[in-house]
Amino acid sequence: MxxxxxRASSAIHGCIFLVAITIILSSLVLLxxxxxxxxxxxxxxxxxxxxxxxxxxxxxxxxxxxxVVKNSGPIAYDNRKLSAITYRNGEPLxxxxxxxxxxxxxxxxxxxxxxxxxxxxxxxxxxxxxxxxIDYSQGTFRPGDTIRFEVYDRETNRIISSDTYPHKEKTxxxxxxxxxxxxxxx
Numbered sequence: 001m002x003x004x005x006x007r008a009s010s011a012i013h014g015c016i017f018l019v020a021i022t023i024i025l026s027s028l029v030l031l032x033x034x035x036x037x038x039x040x041x042x043x044x045x046x047x048x049x050x051x052x053x054x055x056x057x058x059x060x061x062x063x064x065x066x067x068v069v070k071n072s073g074p075i076a077y078d079n080r081k082l083s084a085i086t087y088r089n090g091e092p093l094x095x096x097x098x099x100x101x102x103x104x105x106x107x108x109x110x111x112x113x114x115x116x117x118x119x120x121x122x123x124x125x126x127x128x129x130x131x132x133x134i135d136y137s138q139g140t141f142r143p144g145d146t147i148r149f150e151v152y153d154r155e156t157n158r159i160i161s162s163d164t165y166p167h168k169e170k171t172x173x174x175x176x177x178x179x180x181x182x183x184x185x186x
Contacts, residue, residue: 047073047161065136076125087148
């Protein structure tokens with residue numbers, strides 16, 4: 001005959017057993033999916049994407065450089081409130097762009113940059129899908145250099161976008177996860 005005390009302990013043991021099984025199964029599921037993307041609030045988005053870097057050889061060691069950048073984000077940005085820093089092979093260049101707006105740029109033209117222009121520098125906003133070009137001084141970049149373009153909000157001095165060129169090729173798994181996570185309801 002089963003006493004009242006024995007029945008109570010078997011219910012407690014059963015509950016502990018179910019919790020242990022749940023923890024073990026969830027651990028196994030996590031171990032089987034080690035390649036899930038880890039998202040961090042510290043990641044800097046690519047809003048202003050480097051579309052291309054054009055190299056035109058002008059001499060035996062000199063190249064003309066034109067960087068083309070597109071607003072691939074969903075909103076327009078006030079280009080008077082944007083500044084940019086360009087990096088070559090991880091080192092910041094002295095030619096910091098104080099304003100993306102063409103009129104403000106003319107008044108504050110930085111050394112190392114010959115011209116800036118494009119639809120993103122006109123008027124007061126850099127609208128989605130609009131591009132800008134930055135014509136750097138001769139010899140600033142050579143083929144094979146890694147270029148990073150960072151855009152800052154002038155009012156807060158916070159970075160709002162960063163992109164590196166040349167772009168690394170995404171693996172099939174990264175492409176699949178990007179496609180899956182971009183669908184509504186994912």
